[in-house]
Amino acid sequence: MRILPYTDALAPDFAAINIGWIEDMFVLEPHDRHVLAHPREAIVARGGTILFAAAEDGAIIGTGALMPSDPGAVELTKMGVLPAARGTGAGRALLAALIAAARDMPGIQTLYLLTSHKCATAIRLYEAAGFVHDADIMARYGAGYARCDVAMRYPL
Template sequence: MPALTTHRFRDDLAQAFHDINAQWIGAMYRIEQTDRDVLENPRARIIASGGDILFVEADGLGIVGACALQKTGERQFELTKMGVLEAARGRKAGEFLLQAIIARAREMGAERLYLLSNAKSAAAIHLYEKLGFVHDAKIMEEFGSRYERCNIAMRYPIG
């Protein structure tokens, strides 16, 4: 197994953020305008508003995954745009990245951390559950309409 490391957002990684996410979204779903806005403008849509983006690098493969924390309120973040390249699946890069993004959310003072997904993303849902996310109807009601494909909402019990 190659060693895994994380990197914070830098402008030279913006294209990797776009490409990794466009690959997985496009393979399973239709890329929505909301996706395009974030993927094409990560500094403006994520970083400038108080969020962060982490990348996972695998030795010998380069950057293989990305995940964003989008600030959606005071001490509130949406875990969004988490993707791992198909070539890197099975190397625990997704789990490594998810653990890192949860730790980063804590560092940033998150009191509410949630995500929006789709039941079709069964492997991702399983990973979220494994690391402690719980299904939450209130989150679904509050934020679920942001994406046409959203039919699952989860929150992480911080604190």
């Protein structure tokens, strides 16, 4: 498995993977639609990062992003792995690469994520990586998604 940086050619994979898991469990929200339709504008051009996990054959099997929200803060967002690739370590590899990328971003003091209790497997992955549940993050950013009832912070 390889971790690849964003290119415009991979934008359809970013959208398809995320639309798949969001529609499987929730409803696409206006913010989702904007970010997935315009990843360069919504994430990359604002100083964020989008990464992809590629299988040995080069097929994209997962993706995740770091989206700047406030000065000094970045949201880990739009992270998903294709159903057929779950359990392969792609999520763990993406998460580790995204945490490393956040550490390398100048001026970032807060790395956080917003999710739902319905994403129990993902929450366990985040907890194992060192994310902690955080009421302040929920209060500051949780209203951004109707489906959000879990907010976590990573101690950078």
